[in-house]
Amino acid sequence: MQGNAKPTEEGRRPSSARRAPSPRDRGEGEDIAIIGGGIIGICAATLLAEAGRSVTIFDRTGICEETSSGNAAAFAFSDVLPLAHKGMIRQLPRWLADPLGPLAIPPAYLPKLLPWLFRFWRAGAARHFEASLAAQAGMMKLAEAEWMGLLDHSGTRPMLREDGSLELYESEAEFRASLSGWRARERFGIGFRHVEGEGMAALQPGLSPRFVKGTFVPGWKTVADPKLLGKAIWAYAERLGARFEHARVERIGTGTNGVTLMLADGTARKAKQLVIAAGAWSHLLAKDLGDRIPLETERGYNTTLPVSAFDVKRQLIFSGHGFVITPLETGLRVGGAVELGGIERAPNFARSKAMLEKAKRFLPGLDPSGGREWMGFRPSLPDSLPVIGRARAPNIVYAFGHGHLGLTQAAATGRLIRDLLLGQAPPLDLTPFRPQRF
Numbered sequence: 242m243q244g245n246a247k248p249t250e251e252g253r254r255p256s257s258a259r260r261a262p263s264p265r266d267r268g269e270g271e272d273i274a275i276i277g278g279g280i281i282g283i284c285a286a287t288l289l290a291e292a293g294r295s296v297t298i299f300d301r302t303g304i305c306e307e308t309s310s311g312n313a314a315a316f317a318f319s320d321v322l323p324l325a326h327k328g329m330i331r332q333l334p335r336w337l338a339d340p341l342g343p344l345a346i347p348p349a350y351l352p353k354l355l356p357w358l359f360r361f362w363r364a365g366a367a368r369h370f371e372a373s374l375a376a377q378a379g380m381m382k383l384a385e386a387e388w389m390g391l392l393d394h395s396g397t398r399p400m401l402r403e404d405g406s407l408e409l410y411e412s413e414a415e416f417r418a419s420l421s422g423w424r425a426r427e428r429f430g431i432g433f434r435h436v437e438g439e440g441m442a443a444l445q446p447g448l449s450p451r452f453v454k455g456t457f458v459p460g461w462k463t464v465a466d467p468k469l470l471g472k473a474i475w476a477y478a479e480r481l482g483a484r485f486e487h488a489r490v491e492r493i494g495t496g497t498n499g500v501t502l503m504l505a506d507g508t509a510r511k512a513k514q515l516v517i518a519a520g521a522w523s524h525l526l527a528k529d530l531g532d533r534i535p536l537e538t539e540r541g542y543n544t545t546l547p548v549s550a551f552d553v554k555r556q557l558i559f560s561g562h563g564f565v566i567t568p569l570e571t572g573l574r575v576g577g578a579v580e581l582g583g584i585e586r587a588p589n590f591a592r593s594k595a596m597l598e599k600a601k602r603f604l605p606g607l608d609p610s611g612g613r614e615w616m617g618f619r620p621s622l623p624d625s626l627p628v629i630g631r632a633r634a635p636n637i638v639y640a641f642g643h644g645h646l647g648l649t650q651a652a653a654t655g656r657l658i659r660d661l662l663l664g665q666a667p668p669l670d671l672t673p674f675r676p677q678r679f
């Protein structure tokens with residue numbers, strides 16, 4: 242992949258540009274440390290490296306090896322509705338009644354989850370919902386602009402698929418129930434077209450006749466493979482000087498002159514500033530810094546079949562069943578679902594199998610054999626908005642909690658983090674995303 246870093250706006254620079262010696266160059270430790278090599282940490286590191294800062298990512302596994310590696314690959318720029326809304330809350334009893342359905346809560350985890358569930362339910366109230374919707378819509382505009390820029394700078398635009406998505410409904414009632422959501426999206430200029438009959442079959446041949454209607458969203462995009470994209474963006478960041486250290490960060494020491502990272506091997510690293518982008522584990526680090534953030538994980542499951550399993554033309558969305566099918570360069574990915582079960586419990590791959598069985602019913606020609614199962618931890622806040630902003634402790638910023646939309650919002654988050662650390666005015670009002678909002 243060729244890097245063609247062009248300075249398209251303030252803060253960006255060509256990789257060859259001369260820069261002032263950084264703290265790393267002077268042997269004073271890192272300029273900026275980032276905990277977490279998922280897509281959020283990768284994008285933050287890349288935009289900071291483009292701006293000439295020396296950056297090191299610390300991750301206990303690797304670059305794009307956890308939740309960011311196996312997701313459904315959507316740049317879901319039109320997905321602006323917060324999860325807590327009346328239509329969704331109405332579905333909860335039906336979903337919870339099916340142990341392998343779209344939403345599950347292991348009974349033993351329920352007591353721990355109750356405070357989060359209460360906040361989630363409260364976020365669905367009209368006033369809160371509207372505020373989150375407006376914030377999410379603003380974030381998505383920035384998300385699209387920043388991703389398109391970053392794909393170009395990093396030479397990864399060939400990994401983008403611009404086929405749109407097709408959401409499918411099994412009854413008139415299900416279709417009608419979706420309309421208020423589409424009207425809300427329309428208010429923010431999101432394009433879509435309801436389809437049926439031949440129009441629907443042309444968008445996806447081979448669908449089961451159980452689907453009576455669909456909605457086509459032309460602006461929806463996917464990527465060739467989220468793990469390959471993350472690694473390709475990182476390769477670009479490395480060419481700009483960003484570095485990786487394989488290490489688990491156990492504790493963070495703070496002070497007015499910078500931060501100290503205490504690593505699991507007993508050594509320590511210093512940095513002037515720190516970004517915490519540790520996905521579903523971020524709240525554990527934030528708690529030690531005096532910030533209590535109600536981060537939960539919505540565990541999601543999928544199976545990636547061989548590319549030859551079926552000719553899927555674009556991402557297919559089965560909202561009523563809580564899963565999607567994405568055609569990737571590396572396979573056909575079938576999955577989704579939400580399991581509010583915390584970060585410790587072992588995966589229950591019966592969920593992946595249940596979605597695959599449904600996929601076979603929905604696309605009768607699908608070959609379900611030869612798949613690879615996966616589970617990932619969506620880092621989720623009750624109002625469906627990420628945390629982007631300064632910690633209580635000095636020199637530390639947070640970038641986590643993107644739930645279902647971390648891939649979609651990664652480049653925008655990187656841009657906002659870069660602006661915060663460089664003391665530049667961000668292009669968005671960050672109030673709805675502040676860590677202290679709970």
Ligand SMILES: Cc1cc2nc3c(=O)[nH]c(=O)nc-3n(C[C@H](O)[C@H](O)[C@H](O)COP(=O)(O)OP(=O)(O)OC[C@H]3O[C@@H](n4cnc5c(N)ncnc54)[C@H](O)[C@@H]3O)c2cc1C
Pocket residue numbers: 276277278279280281282299300301302303305306307308309310311312313314315316317488489490491518519520521522523539540541542543576577578616617618619620640641642643644645646647648649650
């Ligand atoms: C089934 C499923 C489908 C999804 N589909 C989509 C989609 O289509 N589009 C979309 O936009 N989003 C999607 N998502 C959501 C998206 O994958 C996540 O929001 C995103 O990957 C989160 O990225 P992250 O960088 O915050 O976290 P992660 O990718 O989890 O990265 C966090 C990293 O921090 C590291 N870490 C944690 N603690 C420490 C520590 N103490 N020391 C060192 N390292 C540490 C971890 O090892 C990990 O590598 C989906 C998620 C799932 C589960």
